Amino acid sequence: MSTSPSAPFLDAVATRRTIYTISNETTIPDSKIVEIVQHAVKHVPSSFNSQSSRAVVLFGDAHTKVWDITLDILKARLPADMYAYTEGKNKGFRAGYGTVLFFEDQTSVKGMQEKFPAYAAAFPVFSQHTSGMVQFVVWTALEKEGLGASLQHYNPLIDEEIRKAFDVPESWQLVSQMPFGKPTADAGEKTFAPIDERVKVITA
Template identity: 55%
Template sequence: MIIDFYTAIKSRRSIYTISNESTIPDERIAHMVEEAVKCAPTSFNSQSCRVVLLLGKHHMKLWEITKESLRNIVPEGSFAQTEEKIDSFSKGHGTILYFEDQTVVKGLQDQFPLYKDNFPIWSEQSSGILQYIIWTSLEIEGLGASLQHYNPLIDDEVKKNWNIPDEWELIAQMPFGKPLQLPSEKDFMPMDEKIRVFK
């Protein structure tokens, strides 16, 4: 059942228990990603966001890479818990990789030196907006997702396996699939501690 945007904002949560099923065809997922990348705002209309959608064996390969990368650094006695977590992501339907093209960022730094220190920050903010658009879109379509950050540990292997340009900096990974479990209740701080309105 498709839900409206504001309901999706309220119900969008980190969903870790997902299946390899999808509520919508892969073509619709790809279209959603394309539209989000096209329409997400970026500083100076830089359009620095880059996305790789991994499905099927490619999705599985990402989490195999991640598991083996972690095996090299996590103590053997603690690895079972790590492996269980990574396996929960690999059981999903797909993964969205978010990148920022550093060629674009550096080009803007050269073109507008007055804002040089701001462009990396604005680039990260643009990526965050894109991630939220896609995450909420998945929620609207009945898919659960979470946001993971195994970069830079997996960067080299990701670039090698999917022929990713060196200039693309990996920002985050978003495994998604059909939710198998509802998230726990979320506590909220009082709004008057977070928002101030002046009239």
């Protein structure tokens, strides 16, 4: 990567990885983690400036409660052999320092649908685009601060119990869960498909 103005940003994008093995330790204060999430939710663009993204940041017992809820629900639904595999993964997430829950506020989405009916069918998709950007910004920023994270999707199985446990508004739709903590092992090797097959350049 060159030393152009965009180089630090692009380097951060490249070095962000999925980290599953994390400890109940942090490299930065809780206040800084909250600041990162707030910054992402505030500044990431949204269609028609709908500002539909929401987040809940969990530390301590609140963090472990997410994964206790998830395990209880999965245990009741999965065959024993499948649950054994999932249990190991979830205990790894539970061993982390915290979790960020990402939501999209359906009140905001429906408001946009009513205001711009010609785009009504597209607004739920636009909402997911915004959420994906928020998640990526938080993930990349945590990585730059020395924390490891991964992105999980146990919704909609856990939605109702999460809503009850953390007093989440009914209109907030759970999108993903991001457990994080101090990495205890490196990410695995990442492979790439040929970039020329994935990006076309047209000049005329």
